[in-house]
Amino acid sequence: MPEAKPKPSKDFIRAIIDEDLRTNKYEGRVHTRFPPEPNGYLHIGHAKSICLNFGIAEEYGGLCNLRFDDTNPSKEDVEYVQSIMEDVRWLGYDWGDRLYYASDYFEQLYQYAIELIRKGKAYVCDLSPEEIREYRGTLTQPGKESPYRNRSVEENLDLFQRMRAGEFPDGSRTLRAKIDMASPNLNMRDPVIYRILRVPHHRTGDKWCIYPMYDFTHCLSDSIERITHSLCTLEFEDHRPLYDWFLDQLGVYHPQQIEFARLNLSHTVMSKRMLGQLVEEGHVRGWDDPRMPTIAGLRRRGYTPEAIRTFCERIGLAKRDSMVDIALLEHCVREDLNKRAPRIMGVLHPLRVVIDNYPEDQVEELEAINNPEDPSMGTRKVPFSRVLYIERDDFREDPPKKFFRLAPGREVRLRYAYFITCVDVIKDENTGEVVELRCTYDPATRGGDAPDGRKVRGTLHWVSAAHALPVEVRLYDHLFLKPNPTDVKEGKTFKDYLNPESLVVLNPCYVEPSLAEAKPGDIFQFERVGYFCVDPVDSRPSAPVFNRTATLRDTWAKIQKREAKNQ
Ligand code: ATP
Ligand code: MG
Numbered sequence: 001m002p003e004a005k006p007k008p009s010k011d012f013i014r015a016i017i018d019e020d021l022r023t024n025k026y027e028g029r030v031h032t033r034f035p036p037e038p039n040g041y042l043h044i045g046h047a048k049s050i051c052l053n054f055g056i057a058e059e060y061g062g063l064c065n066l067r068f069d070d071t072n073p074s075k076e077d078v079e080y081v082q083s084i085m086e087d088v089r090w091l092g093y094d095w096g097d098r099l100y101y102a103s104d105y106f107e108q109l110y111q112y113a114i115e116l117i118r119k120g121k122a123y124v125c126d127l128s129p130e131e132i133r134e135y136r137g138t139l140t141q142p143g144k145e146s147p148y149r150n151r152s153v154e155e156n157l158d159l160f161q162r163m164r165a166g167e168f169p170d171g172s173r174t175l176r177a178k179i180d181m182a183s184p185n186l187n188m189r190d191p192v193i194y195r196i197l198r199v200p201h202h203r204t205g206d207k208w209c210i211y212p213m214y215d216f217t218h219c220l221s222d223s224i225e226r227i228t229h230s231l232c233t234l235e236f237e238d239h240r241p242l243y244d245w246f247l248d249q250l251g252v253y254h255p256q257q258i259e260f261a262r263l264n265l266s267h268t269v270m271s272k273r274m275l276g277q278l279v280e281e282g283h284v285r286g287w288d289d290p291r292m293p294t295i296a297g298l299r300r301r302g303y304t305p306e307a308i309r310t311f312c313e314r315i316g317l318a319k320r321d322s323m324v325d326i327a328l329l330e331h332c333v334r335e336d337l338n339k340r341a342p343r344i345m346g347v348l349h350p351l352r353v354v355i356d357n358y359p360e361d362q363v364e365e366l367e368a369i370n371n372p373e374d375p376s377m378g379t380r381k382v383p384f385s386r387v388l389y390i391e392r393d394d395f396r397e398d399p400p401k402k403f404f405r406l407a408p409g410r411e412v413r414l415r416y417a418y419f420i421t422c423v424d425v426i427k428d429e430n431t432g433e434v435v436e437l438r439c440t441y442d443p444a445t446r447g448g449d450a451p452d453g454r455k456v457r458g459t460l461h462w463v464s465a466a467h468a469l470p471v472e473v474r475l476y477d478h479l480f481l482k483p484n485p486t487d488v489k490e491g492k493t494f495k496d497y498l499n500p501e502s503l504v505v506l507n508p509c510y511v512e513p514s515l516a517e518a519k520p521g522d523i524f525q526f527e528r529v530g531y532f533c534v535d536p537v538d539s540r541p542s543a544p545v546f547n548r549t550a551t552l553r554d555t556w557a558k559i560q561k562r563e564a565k566n567q
Contacts, residue, residue: 011317013052013258017060017229026228030062033100033227034088035069035218038080038202040272041287041294042087044308044329045263051312052260053231054093065225066095070103071217073201081202083287087295091305098225102217103203105224109212110164112220112250113175113194117156121249122193123149124159125176132174135181136189143181143189163196166209170196177216179245187242191215219243220252227255233262234321261318266326267478268293269485269494283498284479288537290547291479291502301476302523302533302549307336323484331556333549337523337531342370342377345415345461346511346526346546348473350389352436352465355420358386363464366447368416382512384417387465389510391529394460395437397425404457406437412458415527419445419456461527463510470508471515472545473532477502509546516542523549
């Protein structure tokens with residue numbers, strides 16, 4: 001039985017929608033959209049927006065469109081379009097037949113621009129980009145009107161048509177909205193709505209040499225698609241008057257823009273520009289590097305859609321920006337994997353153990369439980385023999401006080417197997433490094449319990465050396481050492497805070513032989529060690545490469561405890 005969870009109180013966006021439904025504002029419709037620009041891979045911040053937009057549509061029996069906001073051909077690419085669709089689907093959402101591209105509206109947008117010109121609300125401006133910036137003024141100083149601002153409608157229509165026809169060089173002219181150069185809101189100071197740019201577009205080819213700007217395109221695309229609630233992040237709050245202005249001037253269907261705080265996550269960066277830089281400069285192995293906060297990276301790392309959706313639900317919605325500790329995301333991943341990942345035994349830092357009194361040629365198949373959280377996942381057989389590997393960390397020649405694992409003369413349990421006692425320590429003659437332990441086992445303790453009731457305090461995982469599968473394991477840690485790497489000191493860049501140990505490769509590690517059959521993407525809990533997933537890119541048949549998805553240490557629980565104490 002799933003636990004009955006109390007329904008979380010409604011966030012401010014759902015409260016607005018409830019009210020709009022009550023007043024029948026959009027004839028009872030709820031229609032949202034997720035509008036990525038195809039200029040990079042989606043990241044966990046986008047997942048928040050996806051869960052919100054598609055989630056709301058689901059909850060209210062409404063619709064959610066996927067719309068590519070593709071108005072900037074110099075940075076966009078079909079590779080990104082493909083990856084975005086894959087990521088949205090993988091998160092578990094479906095846009096049905098509502099896949100749109102802002103570029104499909106180019107003709108319509110052009111007609112809207114003509115209409116603005118006709119209404120005396122837009123003009124062709126010959127100022128250069130630098131001059132436009134100069135004329136714009138600042139937060140404390142009003143802007144200056146362009147000398148081209150009062151061109152006649154006829155002249156504007158003529159020039160704009162010729163801009164489209166390709167008569168003028170790139171950057172030489174723009175179409176601008178005629179609003180108010182003295183507005184306290186800089187976005188309202190005659191913003192550019194079209195620019196000349198001879199860059200082929202990944203969908204429209206070289207059909208256009210003028211491209212509409214984001215603010216003009218976005219509100220009108222929302223209007224064309226009859227969106228009801230246009231949910232976006234806080235940085236667009238100052239753009240809302242412009243969003244409304246275009247729609248009001250043109251007198252078209254008017255959705256409402258509502259802003260929410262973007263997700264910021266500690267120990268990583270959340271901007272496509274910065275992530276792209278990490279890829280280009282080789283700080284990571286690609287957009288899908290398991291250290292990246294991209295959906296593709298998290299998927300390759302072994303994060304599940306369910307865990308990401310739970311995370312997005314837990315962080316909730318706010319109107320003020322804040323930073324979420326990455327430990328919460330990791331906590332959600334652990335919580336999910338704990339239920340679904342089968343347990344296996346795998347040794348990351350192998351130390352050889354020889355059991356002196358175990359028959360040389362004997363092999364036993366011992367029964368092991370696949371998931372104590374879920375008996376329906378059954379059991380499996382694990383081979384046991386005379387020579388084993390255990391974790392190097394599980395032995396100390398000179399054990400400190402609370403160390404209950406193996407040490408000279410000490411007895412421990414091998415999980416699902418026997419009690420063993422360490423009787424001798426073999427060292428490398430030159431380095432003094434421990435290279436092998438000699439042990440004895442007690443045949444009466446088969447399965448892991450002593451019939452005489454004697455107890456041991458340590459239980460170790462192990463693999464049989466002759467049967468184990470050697471594999472490569474990649475350990476991942478936070479990509480950045482600093483919680484907020486975008487808070488840069490003078491003379492530094494965010495890249496100066498990269499964690500040099502964000503990837504540690506171990507090879508060979510040894511895992512149970514059954515893992516030769518593991519498939520790309522399969523996730524396991526290596527008992528006592530962590531969660532690991534079969535890398536879908538670098539694994540070969542019978543030679544899996546494992547990505548560490550998460551450790552078993554729940555730092556989030558610790559943080560919660562500390563916070564509770566401080567309150
Ligand atoms: P970035 O700043 O990473 O380049 P972006 O905002 O430019 O992101 P878009 O493709 O324009 O990326 O984003 C698509 C949608 O996702 C937008 O509605 C945007 O508001 C939302 N979004 C982007 N980043 C976040 C975030 N960190 N948290 C929540 N929503 C986000
Ligand atoms: Mg954007």
